[in-house]
Amino acid sequence: MNKEQIKQIKRFENIIHAVDALFIVIYIGLFVYLFSQIIVPHTPPETFTNYEYTIFGMDIDTLVLNTWMSYLAIFIIITVPLTIISFKKTKYREFYEYNHYVATNYFVNAMVSLLVLNPASFVLKIMASHRILLQSEKYGFKEALKRIGHGIKNLFKKKERVVVEEDNELKRAIQKQTIVQFTRMFFSYLFLSIIALMIFIPFYWMILTALKTYYESNLTLSPRFFISLSEMQWMNFKYVLEEVDFSQYIKNTLFVGIISTTGTIFTTVLAAFAFARLEFKGRDTLFSVLLMTMMIPGELYILTNFLTVSQAGFGWIGGETGTNSYFLAMIIPFMTSVFYIFFLRQTFKQIPETLYKAAKVDGSSDFKYLTRVMIPIAGPTIFTITILSVIGSWNAFIWPRLITSVGDVNEGRGFWLISAALRDADFYTSGTNPRVMFNMQIAASAIVTIPLIVVFLLLRKYIMSGVGRSGTKG
């Protein structure tokens, strides 16, 4: 195989990824544009209203808009993972790994591109498939198709049985073993699939319900398990974001999450460095005292911390309307974490002591050593801590809810984080006998859940390595 041509193929693959990325941007852009065009009623939408839209000079109604958005959402869900997987694969593929499997892979990918209305990528992938075949197998696309035809023909041809005299008993034993093995495999996969289904159904039901109308989610007997694309009410998400103020709560959560994570990283890196490298009296005692606090339940702290941040202490909450600083009360107590100090110290300890000595000989200060040597080496761990901390703030419920529940409720409402909002926000119908609009409540749940799932799928390696050492949730 020619290296020069492989280089060309690599270049070609890069073009394909660029085109795919461009289309993803187009899909997302279109989706966001259509989402911004959705008309949201200012009263709780108890009945389905068919609005008229003019988009790109076309007059369409809500049903058509829903269909378009559903298609775009499906395209995004299909394309993004495929592109990422393909990008990762090509990045590490050596020249000798190009064979007919890669070509087949591109062919299948090309078909998918055709399905998601991406003709450019379709043509490019077919070309790539052809080129790789030419390179590795020395035949082109036509020949490959012919071979597939032959293969299918052979499949239907009756095979001539080769009769071999065999020990009947041995044959039976082997047969029995195969059957046992097969059944075992079958039941293993069946069991795993059933459990996986049980894990997955709540997520599916969440997304489905989030896209249903009020009538379907609350009043219909036997809600359907599938709905057509035109019935997907993307308006629900916009209603939750705008009318139930979830955009505000998400902003609050992100603000609190980012600031407290930054603070956590700052304090834990410094402390972990001191515990891992600096020699001082009572280091191990202090560290074991810190570790001991890890088994004390959070409820023991919350009580006093609540007094500390309220009027009896710093006076951050519970004062007159307008004088409260809820964010301080939410952020400051969570600016450090014993577990992360412990986690980072372990990583710092693994960095050879000789590096520290060498840095000392070169006359670098401790701080310089920390920032120039230790932090880059411990980068993955620090990144893991960052993700876990952000996820922790995203899921924080008890403390933020307690903080915003004191004093003026209407003021506290503006500082809700998403979890508290999920429980307490106003998802009710109007009228004298308000009922919870389940489709809206579940849509809010989906807004909270989906970003986490996306982050998890992207950064699975880091999250799982961190969780493996962390112990239980919460």
Place this chain on the structure above:
Amino acid sequence: MKNTLLNLVWSVRNVFQRLKEKLHLNFNLPPWVKALIYLSPALLLLSLFTFYPIVNAFRLVIYTGYQLVRDVDGVLRESITGYTLIGNFVKVLSADNFILPSSHTTSSILLNTLAIVFISVPISILLSLFVAATLNSIKPLKSFFQTIYFLPYITNTLAIGLVFAYMFKSGDTGLVNQFFRIFGIEPVSWIERGATYWRAMAVLIAFGVWDGMAFKIMVFMSGMQGIDQQYYQAAAIDATPKRRVFTRITVPMISPMIFYIVVTSVIGAFKTYSSVVAIFGDTATPDGANYNLKTIVFHIYDYIYSGEDISLAAAASIILFAIILALTLVQMYIGKKRVHY
């Protein structure tokens, strides 16, 4: 421009260096001062929000009638009516509904918590153990299943709890009732008006199992991957049945993990709070029911939210702490012995 700036910085630095040399100043700080500088941000926060609360909880628990009263000059002052050593603990333990169900109800906080501990924890541990063992025996699709099983861990308890509440809606509108109808079981009320205690508890337990499996599966998986393959090869040569391989090799070999999981899940079950709030709301009671599903932690938050008697909240949280401490000590004791084969 850049050079001038750099020169300026260097000359300023030089001036300081000369000054230092002239004054014979030694900036090599003693190690403990240096350590203190690095530790100070973390220690400051920890002492304010971790160490002080622990001490304070033990201080509050000996007061009776603790209250914060505003002075004439507008300053909050603590006021107490007296001291007691175990009075607050007795009050918490003998409170209506804590250990014994009160007259008009059929459940108590301790019974609820124990129900979760003794039903939810074993189910989820056994299930995760089987899943991990099965998952360890297959090759294709392994990481796919692993990813799916891990999803509950990173989700927001509130969000998915609300979905569970919706799935267990009464009548034909709920997904679960709809599912049971396939088998000819009439729809019942799970969490709304007319739900019996065990039905409501079943929803809570189902959620606990669903939510808790992810972490357990992960720990068991990593434990099983650490087992030396030699044991399995020896068993294969002896044609040991799979079930015996599981009970005689796999389970004993990962018994430290199992034990760790048992202790942490029992602690976790004692701390059940968010899921109750998500499914049953702040009352922890289905409409019109004569019982509630409050747990010990729920009880502590009730005290904190009501804000009436802070000392009782302190007493309740110290009781919880004692339970957890006892469990942790047991774990450490048995973990040290490591009697696993």
